[in-house]
Amino acid sequence: MDFRFDIIVEYAPYFFQGLLITIGVSLAGIMFGLILGLFIGLGKMSSNPIVRLPFSWYINFFRGTPLVVQILLVHFGAMPLFFGQPNAIASLAVSLSLNSAAYVAEIFRAGIQSIDKGQMEAARSLGMTHVQAMRYIILPQALKRMIPPFANEFIVLIKDSSLGMVIAAPEIMYWGKAAAGEYYRVWEPYLTVAFIYLILTLSLSKLSHYLERKYSTQ
Numbered sequence: 001m002d003f004r005f006d007i008i009v010e011y012a013p014y015f016f017q018g019l020l021i022t023i024g025v026s027l028a029g030i031m032f033g034l035i036l037g038l039f040i041g042l043g044k045m046s047s048n049p050i051v052r053l054p055f056s057w058y059i060n061f062f063r064g065t066p067l068v069v070q071i072l073l074v075h076f077g078a079m080p081l082f083f084g085q086p087n088a089i090a091s092l093a094v095s096l097s098l099n100s101a102a103y104v105a106e107i108f109r110a111g112i113q114s115i116d117k118g119q120m121e122a123a124r125s126l127g128m129t130h131v132q133a134m135r136y137i138i139l140p141q142a143l144k145r146m147i148p149p150f151a152n153e154f155i156v157l158i159k160d161s162s163l164g165m166v167i168a169a170p171e172i173m174y175w176g177k178a179a180a181g182e183y184y185r186v187w188e189p190y191l192t193v194a195f196i197y198l199i200l201t202l203s204l205s206k207l208s209h210y211l212e213r214k215y216s217t218q
Contacts, residue, residue, distance in 0.1 A: 029096030037104025
């Protein structure tokens with residue numbers, strides 16, 4: 001097979017630009033997904049079924065529909081309503097954040113509910129409010145158990161960012177497709193894309209294992 005390195009060299013600046021955008025939208029998705037996911041997870045744990053209902057349906061919708069459909073709805077439907085002309089990178093970041101929040105909410109819920117109820121009762125008997133007990137007793141313990149599922153979710157999020165090419169967000173996959181289209185070559189651009197994603201996900205996996213080992217001894 002004739003492997004053309006000159007295609008990779010020519011597109012290297014574009015792949016680097018796509019890498020920065022992929023990292024940027026993934027970090028935004030992770031950060032806002034964590035904040036929104038915690039809020040939604042706590043809402044779903046409410047004892048009031050009326051309060052719990054909208055949070056449950058948020059999770060059902062974003063976990064039960066394809067991410068690519070959510071990206072199209074955000075880019076061509078929601079974003080023009082608020083900002084007029086949609087921006088592909090912003091639409092991708094918003095879509096990843098909303099989607100990630102649904103999965104993160106379930107991770108928070110499962111992690112918090114895995115802590116023995118007696119610890120909440122003990123904290124309340126010491127005079128703590130419910131919020132204080134969650135902040136100082138329950139969440140610190142639950143977060144240690146959430147590290148592996150969080151890492152899995154974030155790895156999936158990085159790979160899912162490649163769907164941004166359907167709205168022409170110039171992330172890594174977008175430039176891989178552009179190179180493949182220009183030269184009618186498959187192996188060089190897509191193997192390069194696969195290699196970049198592999199480096200990103202392996203790095204995150206190593207970080208996750210490090211955090212697991214560090215906090216498992218505390």
